[in-house]
Amino acid sequence: MKLNGATVLVTGATGGIGHAIARRLKAEGASLILTGRRAEVLEPLAEELDARTVVADLGSPEALAALLDQTGEIDVLIANAALPGTGNLVEMSVERIDANLAVNLRAPIMLARALIPRFLERGAGHLAFIGSVSGIVASPGSSLYNATKFGLRGFTDALRQDLHGTGIGVSNIEPGFVRDAGMFVNSGMVLPRGTRTVSPEQVAAGVVRAVTKNRGEVVVAPAELRLGARLGSLAPSLNAAIQRRAGAADIVGSHAGNND
Numbered sequence: 001m002k003l004n005g006a007t008v009l010v011t012g013a014t015g016g017i018g019h020a021i022a023r024r025l026k027a028e029g030a031s032l033i034l035t036g037r038r039a040e041v042l043e044p045l046a047e048e049l050d051a052r053t054v055v056a057d058l059g060s061p062e063a064l065a066a067l068l069d070q071t072g073e074i075d076v077l078i079a080n081a082a083l084p085g086t087g088n089l090v091e092m093s094v095e096r097i098d099a100n101l102a103v104n105l106r107a108p109i110m111l112a113r114a115l116i117p118r119f120l121e122r123g124a125g126h127l128a129f130i131g132s133v134s135g136i137v138a139s140p141g142s143s144l145y146n147a148t149k150f151g152l153r154g155f156t157d158a159l160r161q162d163l164h165g166t167g168i169g170v171s172n173i174e175p176g177f178v179r180d181a182g183m184f185v186n187s188g189m190v191l192p193r194g195t196r197t198v199s200p201e202q203v204a205a206g207v208v209r210a211v212t213k214n215r216g217e218v219v220v221a222p223a224e225l226r227l228g229a230r231l232g233s234l235a236p237s238l239n240a241a242i243q244r245r246a247g248a249a250d251i252v253g254s255h256a257g258n259n260d
């Protein structure tokens, strides 16, 4: 789908990657509607990009249901909002688990459900979901986050099959570790020496590729991580042994919950 002239709703626009996606989409000629909870972060970005804003808590079923009434017609959804979900599951509150499931999984599903009939009427539209390499391969200390991102990947893949031939595109964009801004940087986690990262701008470029070329899956990560994730998904036990050897549990464990 062409982005030039399209109206695009970006969730999580207040976040690190959301900013980069919004700026890149504007450069592509899209007209933007930006959403997030923090109006004080949303407004300056909206002013810079001549965008409309809707402040909404996607964890609230009522606010989520009302969101599309406030946006009016849109051509493209970029479902980017998410909460980090690292930590020991047993130590997490029920509220925190529910919030993760609501924002990371329920909200994208409900937005897609509401948009599909409208897109079908027009025979056009694109649904893009920001997943993660954590939706391809699991890591220690990330069971909740892995659950939401694996879920989002399965949802996207199935929906793409359901909507084949309708004119509606569906994509899952899966970044690896993102530097400079966003939830990974905010966690303060330090990666083993030599681990390569990607920039928020590379993720934004992946979003553009996914929408304009109607790609089902775009992994935005260095080659070694892309390969490792694919192999890890084929051999989960081997992946677990490699992660244990690399001390992944200690790296995640010492920073779990920093994003609460």
Ligand SMILES: NC(=O)c1ccc[n+]([C@@H]2O[C@H](COP(=O)([O-])OP(=O)(O)OC[C@H]3O[C@@H](n4cnc5c(N)ncnc54)[C@H](OP(=O)(O)O)[C@@H]3O)[C@@H](O)[C@H]2O)c1
Residues within 6 Å of the ligand: 011, 012, 013, 014, 015, 016, 017, 018, 035, 036, 037, 038, 039, 041, 056, 057, 058, 059, 060, 079, 080, 081, 082, 083, 103, 130, 131, 132, 133, 174, 175, 176, 177, 178, 179, 181, 182, 183, 184, 185
């Ligand atoms: N950073 C990475 O290394 C990385 C790697 C792979 C995938 N990703 C994915 O990339 C996407 C963007 O992440 P990021 O790194 O930019 O994280 P971030 O800076 O923490 O941004 C998260 C965004 O989600 C929004 N959000 C959270 N809870 C919300 C709620 N209840 N209602 C509405 N919005 C809510 C936040 O908005 P408010 O705070 O204003 O509510 C914020 O805009 C996520 O889907 C994430 O899983 C990130």
